[in-house]
Amino acid sequence: MHEQSNTTWGNQDPRRSARVGLSAEITLRRAGQRNYRVNILDISHHGCKADFVERPALDERVWVKFKGLESLEAIVCWVRDLEVGLEFENRIHPAVFNLLVSKLA
Numbered sequence: 001m002h003e004q005s006n007t008t009w010g011n012q013d014p015r016r017s018a019r020v021g022l023s024a025e026i027t028l029r030r031a032g033q034r035n036y037r038v039n040i041l042d043i044s045h046h047g048c049k050a051d052f053v054e055r056p057a058l059d060e061r062v063w064v065k066f067k068g069l070e071s072l073e074a075i076v077c078w079v080r081d082l083e084v085g086l087e088f089e090n091r092i093h094p095a096v097f098n099l100l101v102s103k104l105a
Helices: 093-103
Strands: 004-005 021-029 038-041 049-050 061-065 072-080 083-088
Touching: 021 093, 038 093, 049 072, 072 093
Parallel strands: none
Antiparallel strands: 004 072, 021 038, 021 061, 038 049, 049 083, 061 072, 072 083
């Protein structure tokens, strides 16, 4: 297993908000490529963990699309094999987040 991260946190949890574990399909787009479907494994106001089809580059910019919402710009903040941590450029508003989680769960 190969892991990359743009930050070393030691034993600290760098998350700014709690994650909600789930399994759902979303649409993802990488720069210069077509949309494709990926599974997300958890989500928070600030980002999500997803299974990618192809290994992305650290700090790569992607666009995440949840049904019923505008695309969210995100940055790849860590990579472990094909599992990827994405940080949204703009956090999801709490009311929108709660509605989104209820639809995805």
